[in-house]
Amino acid sequence: MATTVLPRPKAYDDTFFKPISLWLTTTDHKLIGIMYMVTGILSFLIGGVFALVIRLQLSQPNLKVVDPETYNQLISAHGVTMIFFFVTIFLTGIANYMVPIMIGARDMAFPRVNLLGFWLVPVSILLYYSGFFTGGALNAGWTAYAPLTEKAYQSHSLGVDFWALSIIVWAISGIMASTNFLTTIVALRAPGMKFSRLPLFVWAQISTSILLLVVGAPLAAAMILLEFDRQLGTQFFTTAGRPVLYQHLFWFFGHPEVYIMILPGFGMISEIMPVFARKPIFGYMSMVAALFGIVFLSMTVWAHHMFTVGMNTWVEGFFMLMTMLIAVPTGIKFFNWIATAWWGSIEFTVPMKFVFGFLATFLIGGLTGIYLASVPVDTQLHQSYYVVAHLHYVLFGGSVFTIMAGIYYWFPKITGRLLDKKLGEWNFWTLFIGFNGTFLIMHTLGLEGMPRRIATYANESWAATNLIITLSSFLIAFSVLLLMINIVRSWANGEIAGNDPWKANTLEWATTSPPPPYNFERVPPVRSFMPLRDLRESGELVDEPEPVPV
């Protein structure tokens, strides 16, 4: 009787080029996470191209690179793409990949909801960009204030309708992901993984999910009312209605969204800093408390985007106070990070460089936030280039720098290969210099009276500053190109990473790189919030054989 020798099953399939049918139907949180991240990066590139066209248009006074209508569509598309389709989506992806592994689970709690939630994202993106082919996309900024978005001022195009539909789909997707994260973290933690031992990145994901769960629905509601106005003739936000009501609804989502885009970044910093400083995170409990302080406060500050609409001064005073109070939990996090590094033995790997780049630049965004929170000062700074500078210091210096740190830190886990160090250092320094060159002097442009969202300007004295900004923005583009080259090259031929190239603390480094579909053959015991370090110190960590490149 002939015996067929079955081929020894490979531990896992670590090739990226799986059959397309697998990508389309997978419920594996890791593959879905990769698809989220790739979608995010593609959006980042598209949004970046929009930004470069904007900068070309503004590099000198009275230029006509694009006409004002196209310009308005570009600034709107830049904002929508970066906020809705890049940062939020990329962060959801990285959490989708890492959270289940970090808590020792095999997958998300609802794998098929995860699948549906992800596939709603491309639907949302395609809906939005459909506007460009139906008479013009959204042209009222990413905030899309009514009544400029109403039918009376937009009769020629469907851009606003597609935008509203896109955001509704996006909000549903976000609510699905948030529910899934919360259930996963509550229900699927490995034995020993008490709440008090959760990695801070997981805590950050809990706080982010709570926020999106609370504010996603009001956002969808605002979009539905806007569509009622446009298609059914209601008067919610029209000139005859209450245009400011739209602003309240939008910013009740819009401000917490800022924290949805930065809290996971805070979580990454809290993971990466201890690993390369070789010290435990300083003040674990106060880090968790600060996260929830931010969650609570961020839902009570939305009207600080509206200090010039003419509210009662006591109401303005309330929103000013609550906004400024956010500096307290953020300050706690900052001081704890510095205290973690203090007396450490810091290894300046590329992710660690991005961590310090984040700390140095996010501080500026935080401090300018105090100026903007002060109602009298805000009436000068509001809607000026000062705000553009501030929001890029928190979203680029904040979110993007943490994302970069996260990419360099977790790429070896996801692909099994390290990103190239030399290219990474070039990536960091060009990004750091290009970023500050672009956005630091935008503050002074705003102080001198340059409003945001103007398609061009006649003031000759702003020309030199704008030219420096445009040149620096191309340095950012060069830096992003380096990142892309690094990702593509290292994914193909990078140095093999092994299970734990950084000697890290959390569970994702206890399995192979990339992890098998079931994540762990045996979930390691969890005795503190640094389970892997405990195993290393007690000598229980048995290195699995190095993965063989396919």
Added chain:
Amino acid sequence: MTSRVIRALITCAGLVALAVALSSCDIGGLHPIFPNPVSPNGQDIYNTYLGISIPAIIIFLGVELALLWVVIRYRRSAQPEGYVPPQLHGNTRLEIVWTAIPLLIVLAIAGYSFAELQKDFQPISNEQMDVTISGHQFGWDYDYQNGVVVHQEGTLAGDVTPFVVPTHTLVKLRFRGNDVIHSWWVPAISGKTDAVPGYDNFSWLKIDQVGTWRGECAELCGVGHSTMQIIVQSMDQADFDRWMNQQKAAAK
């Protein structure tokens, strides 16, 4: 280690020198504060900005220097061979301190800002002149309540019709949006005020010198947004009266 520290310090000193050199050149768009305002409410905002800058600059320098110190002093190559960092998990007293101090600082800034808010941002009733400013796509109409209306139509060519006010006069400004939301902003006078359809919004100005100041619409209002330039011109009372009589004659 020491040569590394020295090199890092020299680099930092160079960067600071470069920053100082840059900020001292008179390139337009590089001033660290808005133009010295000519109206008292603008002046109060200016002072509030300066007031907030004191703690902000101290915190900025303190934290950035701490980061620099960490980068230079606690890098692995600056530590002795085989150095094992102390495994600290926190320090309750220290954490209370760096919760309480920022709390006190922001409470002080909020209180200081709130006082200025109550002082200058209430609708006034002791005005000597009342002008209604209506924003429309794309321009501003200034209604002096005596039949004279100045139309400031949108342009980027520099031929902006000025909004003329007399010096030493408290002018109440009433804002209206005729179509979408606009925002009236002349940084050298004061902060901006939105012109929203459906209700009136208020501000005021009082200029004590003769001159001309520019501004523009600060709320995206459509394709002509960047053309909504503003010129405010202040004149002596006598000149203003002569100007007003010309306007009245032209209006007839």
